[in-house]
Amino acid sequence: MRDEFYRIKRLPPYVFAEVNAVKAAHRASGRDIIDLGMGNPDTPPAPHIIEKLKETANDPKAHRYSMSRGITGLRKAQCGYYQRRFGVELDPETEMITSIGSKEGLANLANAITSPGDVIMVPDPSYPIHPYGSIIAGASVWTLPKQMDRPDHGAALLQELKQSIPHCNPKPLALILNYPCNPTAETVDLAFYEEAVSICKHYGLYILSDLAYCELYYNDVPPPSILQVKGAKDIAVEFTSMSKTYSMAGWRIGFCAGNPQLVQALRKIKSYLDYGAFTPIQVAAVSAINGPQDCVAELRQMYKERRDILVDGLNAAGWKMPRPDASMFIWAPLPEAYKEIGSMAFAKLLLDKAEVAVAPGIGFGRYGDAYVRIALVENKHRLRQAIRNIKQFLSEDPQKILAEAA
Numbered sequence: 001m002r003d004e005f006y007r008i009k010r011l012p013p014y015v016f017a018e019v020n021a022v023k024a025a026h027r028a029s030g031r032d033i034i035d036l037g038m039g040n041p042d043t044p045p046a047p048h049i050i051e052k053l054k055e056t057a058n059d060p061k062a063h064r065y066s067m068s069r070g071i072t073g074l075r076k077a078q079c080g081y082y083q084r085r086f087g088v089e090l091d092p093e094t095e096m097i098t099s100i101g102s103k104e105g106l107a108n109l110a111n112a113i114t115s116p117g118d119v120i121m122v123p124d125p126s127y128p129i130h131p132y133g134s135i136i137a138g139a140s141v142w143t144l145p146k147q148m149d150r151p152d153h154g155a156a157l158l159q160e161l162k163q164s165i166p167h168c169n170p171k172p173l174a175l176i177l178n179y180p181c182n183p184t185a186e187t188v189d190l191a192f193y194e195e196a197v198s199i200c201k202h203y204g205l206y207i208l209s210d211l212a213y214c215e216l217y218y219n220d221v222p223p224p225s226i227l228q229v230k231g232a233k234d235i236a237v238e239f240t241s242m243s244k245t246y247s248m249a250g251w252r253i254g255f256c257a258g259n260p261q262l263v264q265a266l267r268k269i270k271s272y273l274d275y276g277a278f279t280p281i282q283v284a285a286v287s288a289i290n291g292p293q294d295c296v297a298e299l300r301q302m303y304k305e306r307r308d309i310l311v312d313g314l315n316a317a318g319w320k321m322p323r324p325d326a327s328m329f330i331w332a333p334l335p336e337a338y339k340e341i342g343s344m345a346f347a348k349l350l351l352d353k354a355e356v357a358v359a360p361g362i363g364f365g366r367y368g369d370a371y372v373r374i375a376l377v378e379n380k381h382r383l384r385q386a387i388r389n390i391k392q393f394l395s396e397d398p399q400k401i402l403a404e405a406a
Contacts, residue, residue, distance in 0.1 A: 010135050015363035019347050023357050034386045037357040039182065039328055039375045041247040043302070045288065046295035049246060052287035056280035066276040069267045070098020070255075074282045077289040078240070078255050085214075086225040094260045095233065097267050100277055102212050102239040102254035105266065106176075107133035108273065109208065109237070109256065112265040114139040119172040121164065121205070123157060125361060125368030127182045130210070134176075142168055145367050148184060148331070154192045158199065165203045175200055178210040180223055183364045183373040184331040185324035187217070190224040197229045197236065206262065207236040212254075215245040215296055217326040218304045227258050237262045244328060245296055246288045253277055253285045303328050306376040306383055313387035318394050330374040331361075337398035343369050349405060353396075354389040 019037060026033050044050065056062050069075070075092040082088040090096050099105030110133040114120070120134040124143040131141045142164060147156045165172060177196065179188045193209075200207050209226040217223055226236050237258035243249040256266055276282070288295075310330060311323045321332040333339075338346045343360035350356050350372075359375070361368030378386070393401075 007136050015360060022348055022351055031355055033355050033357055034378055034382050035357045036374045037359045040377055041249050042377045043247050045247050048291055049284050049288045053280050053284035056283040062279045066279045068270040068274050068276045070276055071282045073286050074098055077286045081289050086228050088227045090257055095263055096257045097263050099254040099256055101252040102241040103129045105239050105254050105256045108269050109266045110134045110137040112269040119168055119170060121172045121175045124365035125183055126365055127178060130176045153186060154188045158195050162199055172205050174206040174208055176208045180213040180326035183329055185327040185329050187223055187326050190228060193226040193229050197232050200235055209236060209238040211238050212241040213244055213327040216300060216303055216328055219325050223326060233258050242285055251281050303376050309380055309383050317391035328376045332372050332374055334370055343372050347372055354393040356386045356389055
């Protein structure tokens with residue numbers, strides 16, 4: 001019998017498991033850990049969404065198999081959202097499919113379109129499913145390093161893309177983009193997408209765009225969709241999600257929209273793998289998309305207030321960090337005194353000394369090791385407690401702390 005399996009062997013140790021193990025050990029010993037590591041919403045969906053779930057679940061027929069591509073009403077509702085929000089027309093039959101969260105959709109599309117040895121281009125740092133969904137599918141990943149210290153980071157990434165494609169053998173199959181970005185909270189404008197589409201059309205690449213955080217923005221300019229670009233549907237699909245927009249992370253509802261060939265490829269592979277999400281969940285998702293959107297605005301305001309509390313508090317405590325325009329994350333450079341130890345060691349120190357959990361940047365790619373990702377998933381009281389704990393930690397002699405940790 002085999003001791004190792006091909007796809008498992010291609011995956012590195014899961015970085016976040018190491019931090020989670022330390023966190024669990026601290027909690028088991030009775031310590032009060034403030035968890036800002038995982039982007040896991042801490043508030044429930046709006047009451048009308050939950051009520052629709054309960055109402056539909058009371059129908060005896062609702063417990064049968066559903067549809068892997070999503071019920072018709074849900075696909076139509078999401079097409080309606082694209083029309084209202086972006087002015088983009090989509091065909092619910094050929095250009096829209098429901099997934100069990102955007103993560104499943106991305107991974108299964110990678111399985112559907114890649115052959116062993118195909119190359120997928122992925123920015124670094126990025127959300128782990130972006131590179132590893134492709135690796136699990138048997139593809140290779142070409143990393144595009146992000147230059148986070150440059151104000152024109154989007155333009156720099158596109159320049160890197162143009163320089164890299166001619167040197168990639170075999171020619172890349174696809175490019176993955178994610179804005180607003182998890183983990184870095186970067187945003188881009190429509191001109192960025194126009195340039196990306198132009199480059200990828202020229203070289204014959206697909207674009208897989210992850211737009212999961214498009215409703216969590218904190219200025220007057222909502223993030224655009226790549227599908228707003230004329231001709232983008234010729235090469236691009238876009239993934240969206242109910243998880244953060246409506247605090248429905250555990251419900252696992254996402255979408256893939258755009259290029260009909262890619263949508264149909266995902267539809268075919270999903271027809272072999274699943275029967276879709278539980279029908280009452282899909283019906284409740286329709287209620288969320290088509291119903292009152294006050295809940296979305298309230299969530300946006302809540303995350304903005306949390307962002308401001310944490311950024312202002314940690315800057316005052318001596319940990320300098322940017323104020324993100326979108327997402328539910330702060331991509332925080334390591335404090336000067338701890339830059340040399342890397343993000344994993346710093347995250348462990350923060351757990352031990354300040355009882356605050358964050359995600360080490362190395363978990364999002366090797367170019368993320370100078371950062372940690374902080375998720376805005378605790379209430380204001382807990383965030384202020386986290387700031388006090390971190391301020392106390394940063395006030396102590398770093399040389400003494402590092403010597404003790406060695």
